[in-house]
Amino acid sequence: MKKKICQKILYLLFLSGAAAAILSGCGKMVEVSIQDLYTQTLFSAPEGTTVREALEEAEIVIGEGDQVTPSLDTKLNEDDNQIAVTRHANAKIAVDDTVMDVELTGGKVKDALTMADITLGEHDCIDHEPEAYVTDGMTVSIIRRLEVSVTADGSTKKFLTEADTVKELLSQEGITLGKRDKIKPKLSKNLKEGMKITVKRVDVRKDVKTETVAFQTQIKKSKDMFVGTSKVTRQGVDGEKKVTYRVTYVDGKEEERKAVKEKVTKKPVDKIITQGTKQKPSAGKSKGGTGKKIVSKKKVYDCDGSGHGYYIIKYSDGSIKHKNF
Numbered sequence: 001m002k003k004k005i006c007q008k009i010l011y012l013l014f015l016s017g018a019a020a021a022i023l024s025g026c027g028k029m030v031e032v033s034i035q036d037l038y039t040q041t042l043f044s045a046p047e048g049t050t051v052r053e054a055l056e057e058a059e060i061v062i063g064e065g066d067q068v069t070p071s072l073d074t075k076l077n078e079d080d081n082q083i084a085v086t087r088h089a090n091a092k093i094a095v096d097d098t099v100m101d102v103e104l105t106g107g108k109v110k111d112a113l114t115m116a117d118i119t120l121g122e123h124d125c126i127d128h129e130p131e132a133y134v135t136d137g138m139t140v141s142i143i144r145r146l147e148v149s150v151t152a153d154g155s156t157k158k159f160l161t162e163a164d165t166v167k168e169l170l171s172q173e174g175i176t177l178g179k180r181d182k183i184k185p186k187l188s189k190n191l192k193e194g195m196k197i198t199v200k201r202v203d204v205r206k207d208v209k210t211e212t213v214a215f216q217t218q219i220k221k222s223k224d225m226f227v228g229t230s231k232v233t234r235q236g237v238d239g240e241k242k243v244t245y246r247v248t249y250v251d252g253k254e255e256e257r258k259a260v261k262e263k264v265t266k267k268p269v270d271k272i273i274t275q276g277t278k279q280k281p282s283a284g285k286s287k288g289g290t291g292k293k294i295v296s297k298k299k300v301y302d303c304d305g306s307g308h309g310y311y312i313i314k315y316s317d318g319s320i321k322h323k324n325f
Contacts, residue, residue, distance in 0.1 A: 027046055027047070028046070028047040029044045029045065029046060029047065030044070030045060030046075030047045030049075030076055030077055030078055030081050031043075031044055031081060032044070032045050032049075032054050032076055032081050032083065033081065033082050033083065034054065034055065034058055034060060034083040034084075034085065035082075035083070035084050035085065036060055036085040036087075037085070037087060037133045037135070038133070041058045041060070043057070043058065045057065045076060047075075047076065047077050047078070048075050048076070048077070049075065049076050050072065050073055050074065050075055050076070051068060051070060051071065051072050051073070051074045051076065051083055052072040052073065054076060054083060055068070055072075055083070055085075060085065062085065063087070063088065063136070064088070065088025065105060066085060066086065066087050066088050066105070067085075067086040067088070067105055067106065068083065068084070068085055068086075069083070069084045069086070070083070086105055086106030087105070087106065087133070087135065087136065088103075088104075088105040088106075088136070089103070089104060089105070089107070089134045089135050089136040089137075089138065090102075090103050090136055090137070091103075091104075091112060091134050091135070091136070091137070091138040091139065091140065092138070092139045092140070093112060093113070093116050093118065093139075093140045093142065094139060094140070094141045094142065095118060095141075095142040095144065096142075096144060100116045102115050102116055102134075104134060106133075107133070107134050108130065108131055108132060108133055108134060109126070109128045109129065109130050109131070109132050109133075109134060109140055110130035110131065111134070112134050112140060113130070113140075118142065120142070121144065121145070121146070121193065122147075122193070123145040123146060123147055123160050123193075124142055124143065124144055124145055125142070125143040125145060126140065126141070126142050126143075127140065127141045128140050143162055144162060145160050145161060145162055146160070146161055146191050146192065146193050146195070147159070147160055147161075147193060147194065148161060148169065148191055148192075148193075148194070148195045148196070148197060149195075149196050149197065150169070150170075150173070150175060150197045150198075150199065151196070151197070151198045151199065152175060152198075152199035152201075153199075153201065154251075159173060161173075161191065163191060164190060164191060165187065165188060165189060165190055165191060166183065166185060166186065166187050166188070166189050166191065166197055167187035167188065169191060169197070170183075170187075170197075170199075175199065177199065178201065178202065178203075180202035180203070180204060181199060181200065181201055181202050182199075182200040182202055182250070183197070183198070183199050183200070184197070184198045184200075185197065200250050200251055201250070201251055201252075202248065202249070202250055203248075203249045203252075204246060204247070204248050204249075205247050205249065206244060206245070206246065206247070207244070207245045207247050207257075208242060208243070208244050208245070209242075209243050209245065210240055210241070210242060210243075210265075211240070211241055211242075211243050212238045212239070212240060212241075213238060213239035213240060213241050213264060213266070213267075213268045214238055214268065215236035215237055215238055215239070215268040215269055215270055215271055216236070216268070216270045216271070217236065217270065217271045217272075217273060218270050218271065218272050218273070219273050219274075219275060220233070220272055220273070220274045220275070221274070221275055221276075221277050222274045222275065222276055222277065222278075223276075223277050223278050224276070224278065225274065225275070225276025225277070225278060226276045226278045226279070226280050227276055227277060227278065227279060227280065228276065228280075229275070229276040230273055230274060230275040230276065231273070231274055232271065232272070232273055232274075233272045233273070233274045234269070234270075234271060234272040235269075235271060236268070236269060236270055236271030237268060237269035238268055239264060239265075239266045239267045239268030239269075240264070240265050240266040241262055241263060241264045241265060241266075242262070242263045242265055243259050243261070243262050244259070244260055244261035244262070245257050245258065245259055245260065246258045246259075246260045292315040292316050292317045292319070293315065293316040294313060294314070294315060294316075295314045295315060295316050296312075296313075296314045297311055297312070297313050297314075298311065298312040298313075298314075299311055299325075300312060308324070308325065309324070309325060310322050310323060310324045310325065311323045311324075311325060
């Protein structure tokens with residue numbers, strides 16, 4: 001609240017010996033100016049009038065602790081006709097649920113804040129201008145406000161708030177939290193200038209899916225089949241199961257999926273592979289009765305196209321024999 005300086009002009013005529021002197025053509029008048037905080041009083045008075053007398057004529061009361069310049073006994077003249085009244089004040093400063101007493105003379109609100117070691121924030125509200133004079137009995141009230149931002153439900157908004165904590169801010173702005181919602185920083189955190197608050201909406205849903213149960217493969221042995229041979233005696237068939245998932249969504253996006261229940265609705269059929277265990281018979285002896293065995297036998301045709309040729313026979317002792325056919 002800005003205060004305007006008021007000015008009042010008093011034309012005072014002293015009905016005393018000085019006034020009589022004026023009427024008789026003797027004596028001299030001076031223009032007097034009294035500055036009392038916002039009020040300036042202008043009037044004419046006989047030269048030699050004291051500051052005390054001038055204040056009385058202007059009906060300005062000086063209280064205990066007030067200061068007057070020049071002193072009360074100073075006599076006014078053309079060169080010394082300016083009077084300044086500085087008021088002594090006992091005031092209070094209310095901020096953050098605390099009330100502090102300050103006492104100063106001729107000070108302004110900004111001086112009282114300095115005495116109380118109070119610094120105004122960029123967004124704080126104060127009910128008196130810092131340049132206003134402090135008057136006796138004045139109470140200066142300060143409301144602390146901070147600018148913070150809240151990101152929630154897909155948008156970011158800035159708030160000027162008087163709240164102390166994150167919880168208070170959300171309550172004041174009507175931002176509600178669900179049972180599972182996440183907030184950073186936590187609700188009990190004290191607000192700071194420029195703080196960024198993030199609210200993440202958490203939703204948990206149930207999702208049931210049909211999934212494949214893969215078949216297993218079994219190996220069975222058979223003495224009716226030779227060693228090294230095998231065959232599929234039963235094809236495998238996949239089964240099915242119902243799986244119930246607990247799915248967590250954060251701001252609409254899936255963040256976690258956890259299986260909480262399974263039920264097999266169709267059992268799988270295992271695949272069966274049969275492997276032989278029967279030993280193969282030993283290769284026969286050569287016709288010469290030497291005991292050596294034929295290792296390989298390769299058929300080679302003649303180039304004349306007659307259909308005749310020869311065998312290349314290799315024996316276990318490393319010998320090779322050719323036999324026509």
